[in-house]
Amino acid sequence: MEIFQHLMGGFLIAFEPLNLGLVILGVVLGLFIGAMPGLGSVNGVAILLPVTFLVPPTSAIIFLAAIYYGAMYGGAISSIMLGIPGASTAVATTFDGRPLALSGNADKALIAAAVASFFGGTVSILLFTGFAPVLASIALDFGDFEIFALMLLAFATFIGLGGDDIPKTIFSICIGMVFSAVGFDIISGEPRLVFLDLPGFSRPINFLVLAIGIYGIGEMLWTIETTRGSPTMSKAVLSVERVLSNLRELLSTWKTAVMASFLGYFVGILPAAGATPGSLMAYGVAKLTSKDPSKFGKGEVAGVVAPEAANNAASTGSMLPMLTLGIPGSPTTAILLGGMVIWGLTPGPRLFVEQEEFVWGLIASLYAANLFAVLINIGFIPLFLWVLKTPFTILAPMIFVLCLVGGFAPTRSLHDIWLMLIFGIGGYLLRKLDYPLAPAVLAIVLGPIAEPALRQSLLISDGSFAPFFTRPIAGPITIIALLLILLPVFKYGYQRIKGRGETQ
Amino acid sequence: MRRAELVTAVVLAALSIYFMWKSAELEIGWIEDEGPGGGAWPFWLAAIMLACCGWTIVNWIRRTTPASDSDLPFMDGYARKMFLLVGGGVTAMVALVHIVGMYGSLLVFLIYYIRFLGQHSWVTTLTIALITPVATFFFFDIAMTMDLPKGYLEPLFLPLYAIFL
Structure with missing residues (x-):
């Protein structure tokens, strides 16, 4: 009952004119950002975060969460119409969305994507409302050992389940952490890692400098190289009659939608997993459990419903650890978490006690964002199709401009825009060699939390690592983290044994 | 590679x-x-x-x-050309901030990219290249009272400050 009261209070905040306006604006921007090939929620949130310094923190997070949400809807639009995922979270949507569009059923795919997104979003927000306060109250008892163990788990997820090259993933995590240690030692206050003795390095590197560099400049360079020439767009026939008959047909996929929503939500909760693996897994499960798996990949509506329900559910899921534990569940929530620090809030379970308005305003705004996203999405499909025709040679320079201004805004230092440029170009070159970059962004956000937690823990235990394994909550988390880190080794060993068995 | x-x-x-x-x-x-x-x-x-x-x-x-x-080149001809043109353009934009400030640099960069790389018409180019810095000025300098660098163009902005601030 208490949750209900909090939620009602949250709605009063979310429906204040400023906040409601920001929800709608955020959803529209998010739909647009998600629909553009190469740009996803993480790019939008990173590039637009500096803009939110204009409004109070609650309104700022409501705006950014609405972008996050809108982008999850929007990603499907270019996956279906162009066959290019609008964002990595919508990769799985191309598998069946594109064949549907090519066979003249683009409208069916677009509506299935929008309705499935709404369904996944709604289920996950309900789960979120129920789970978040409980988890936060448990997390209130967490000490330094537990916090560090959770950080370890977040990075272990990348190593064990990320699917990228392992030494390169670990490298990316560590370099992000080292960047977060630049400036001065937080405990003794001594200057530390002042590279080349430049005065710009005598204060910490703002995470946005790295995030905008990688997700703005680096991403654009990458997109310009990979999308040579302009892709061809399918035609969509839209009429009220067709919309209604499509909706009727969608009813038969409700089981897939339920499965995908729950799966997406729980994958989203895993630290660092996020919406991309969530949607891919949901697609896989939908195919496995289907009566006729051979239809998948050829234009099966359930193949659009599964990843779209899952990516929206996962985006809500990834906010759960962000709000309750102070550990982001995805790269986008890592940036939101960094934003909270800039707005002067301390992420973690105490938010639920000290910043009720912020937390419940955000939760209530998710309901509103979800509703507006589906209405705006379906209502303005023709508009988004028109926007998709914007030449990349106009969009790209506008994004570079936003990066430049956005990179300057948080610290107002020219040193930082040079650094952002170096990160962007370096990130682009490293990405060509399969270095994953999301772990570095997560690391620069988590570094300032992880380091003091580890140092305090070691001080308490007098230099012993044993309590990380023996404490009742930290123990299991550390062990799961180590198992995840070792998972690729097990897999490798298993494959070798299996390979030997086959050759004999 | x-x-x-x-x-x-x-x-x-x-x-x-x-x-x-x-x-x-x-x-x-x-x-x-x-x-x-x-x-x-x-x-x-x-x-x-x-x-x-x-x-x-x-x-x-x-x-x-x-x-x-992999025997593929790290960057083929197209990739290298685009990297130099776009990466170089962005680097020049950052460098120009020191001289003509943020707004001057945005204007030059947008004209370079839209007109010369994108080969759009002068009307499209100038519309975007002029509206963007103006909108940015009103958002940052006026609404957020965040002073973006102006470089040697500072004197041009004095009358605007007098009107809006």
């Missing part, structure tokens, strides 16, 4: 060693009653980075990663 993989790993290894050396300017060992020294955290992270580079080099020798076993 194969050569780029090795060169990158060696460069990153050198960077890791620099980070380790820089961290060692602070105490990296245990300080009695204070716990680990201030340099310990970045030092050991950089050490892991170095180990990862070594691991990547071992993979390179054994040709077990896609990049280390």
Whole structure:
């Protein structure tokens, strides 16, 4: 009952004119950002975060969460119409969305994507409302050992389940952490890692400098190289009659939608997993459990419903650890978490006690964002199709401009825009060699939390690592983290044994 | 691709060693009653980075990663051309901020990109190139009262301040 009261209070905040306006604006921007090939929620949130310094923190997070949400809807639009995922979270949507569009059923795919997104979003927000306060109250008892163990788990997820090259993933995590240690030692206050003795390095590197560099400049360079020439767009026939008959047909996929929503939500909760693996897994499960798996990949509506329900559910899921534990569940929530620090809030379970308005305003705004996203999405499909025709040679320079201004805004230092440029170009070159970059962004956000937690823990235990394994909550988390880190080794060993068995 | 993989790993290894050396300017060992020294955290992270580079080099020798076993060029002609034109353009934009300030630099960059790289009409180019800095000015300098760098164009903005601030 208490949750209900909090939620009602949250709605009063979310429906204040400023906040409601920001929800709608955020959803529209998010739909647009998600629909553009190469740009996803993480790019939008990173590039637009500096803009939110204009409004109070609650309104700022409501705006950014609405972008996050809108982008999850929007990603499907270019996956279906162009066959290019609008964002990595919508990769799985191309598998069946594109064949549907090519066979003249683009409208069916677009509506299935929008309705499935709404369904996944709604289920996950309900789960979120129920789970978040409980988890936060448990997390209130967490000490330094537990916090560090959770950080370890977040990075272990990348190593064990990320699917990228392992030494390169670990490298990316560590370099992000080292960047977060630049400036001065937080405990003794001594200057530390002042590279080349430049005065710009005598204060910490703002995470946005790295995030905008990688997700703005680096991403654009990458997109310009990979999308040579302009892709061809399918035609969509839209009429009220067709919309209604499509909706009727969608009813038969409700089981897939339920499965995908729950799966997406729980994958989203895993630290660092996020919406991309969530949607891919949901697609896989939908195919496995289907009566006729051979239809998948050829234009099966359930193949659009599964990843779209899952990516929206996962985006809500990834906010759960962000709000309750102070550990982001995805790269986008890592940036939101960094934003909270800039707005002067301390992420973690105490938010639920000290910043009720912020937390419940955000939760209530998710309901509103979800509703507006589906209405705006379906209502303005023709508009988004028109926007998709914007030449990349106009969009790209506008994004570079936003990066430049956005990179300057948080610290107002020219040193930082040079650094952002170096990160962007370096990130682009490293990405060509399969270095994953999301772990570095997560690391620069988590570094300032992880380091003091580890140092305090070691001080308490007098230099012993044993309590990380023996404490009742930290123990299991550390062990799961180590198992995840070792998972690729097990897999490798298993494959070798299996390979030997086959050759004999 | 194969050569780029090795060169990158060696460069990153050198960077890791620099980070380790820089961290060692602070105490990296245990300080009695204070716990680990201030340099310990970045030092050991950089050490892991170095180990990862070594691991990547071992993979390179054994040709077990896609990049280390690929004969494709790291950048083909198109990629190199676009990288130089776009990357160079963005670098020039950042450099120009020091001289003509943020707004002047945005204007030049937008004209360069939209007109010369994108080959759009002058009408489209100038519409976007003029509206963008003006909108940015009203958002940052006026609404957020955040003074963006103006470089040598500062005097031009004085009348605007007088009207809007």
